[in-house]
Amino acid sequence: MGHSQTQKQQTHDRIVEIAAQRFRELGLNGLSIANLMKEAGQTHGGFYKHFESRDDLVAEALATAFASSNSEARTGKSATFKALVMAYLSKRHRDAPGTGCAVAALVNDMGRSQPDARALYTEQVCKSLANIGRLTGKGGDAGNDAAAIVSLSAMVGALGLARAVDNPALSAKILSAVQDFLIAQFDEPLEKAD
Numbered sequence: 614m615g616h617s618q619t620q621k622q623q624t625h626d627r628i629v630e631i632a633a634q635r636f637r638e639l640g641l642n643g644l645s646i647a648n649l650m651k652e653a654g655q656t657h658g659g660f661y662k663h664f665e666s667r668d669d670l671v672a673e674a675l676a677t678a679f680a681s682s683n684s685e686a687r688t689g690k691s692a693t694f695k696a697l698v699m700a701y702l703s704k705r706h707r708d709a710p711g712t713g714c715a716v717a718a719l720v721n722d723m724g725r726s727q728p729d730a731r732a733l734y735t736e737q738v739c740k741s742l743a744n745i746g747r748l749t750g751k752g753g754d755a756g757n758d759a760a761a762i763v764s765l766s767a768m769v770g771a772l773g774l775a776r777a778v779d780n781p782a783l784s785a786k787i788l789s790a791v792q793d794f795l796i797a798q799f800d801e802p803l804e805k806a807d
Contacts, residue, residue: 678715
């Protein structure tokens with residue numbers, strides 16, 4: 614790859630990274646191409662040197678956001694169900710949607726999204742369910758058991774509510790109540806292999 618091709622790829626990757634963060638912060642319709650390109654240090658017209666359409670950008674940005682979440686899961690940051698719940702339903706995660714879970718940040722956007730974006734989102738939900746099923750030891754059909762579904766639904770919903778309310782005490786209570794409930798209901802240590 615020549616120097617200009619390398620630079621073009623670096624610029625492309627930077628645009629996707631910024632979009633992945635801003636979509637989680639602002640929603641899929643909250644970010645304009647003009648503002649994205651300005652933040653990336655590019656012109657609005659330069660967008661089409663990198664993407665055929667906004668939908669292409671959305672798909673790449675979602676894939677990047679989901680890859681980040683999956684990387685954290687693989688590196689063991691949440692080696693237990695309790696650790697996952699505590700990290701997911703934390704003040705730190707609540708206050709950093711741009712670097713947090715894209716499943717939670719974009720849940721309300723996905724029903725109105727293009728089929729490609731919904732397919733990526735569905736794939737990520739399935740991966741999250743499988744991970745939760747593995748951590749609880751209740752994983753069955755790719756983690757799509759009741760414990761995993763209830764856990765993921767409760768965590769995504771609680772995080773959304775905690776971000777939405779304007780009362781800091783209520784926000785903290787939502788996070789802690791759902792933490793306590795999920796841990797009491799589903800945190801069973803995995804049996805160790807002999």
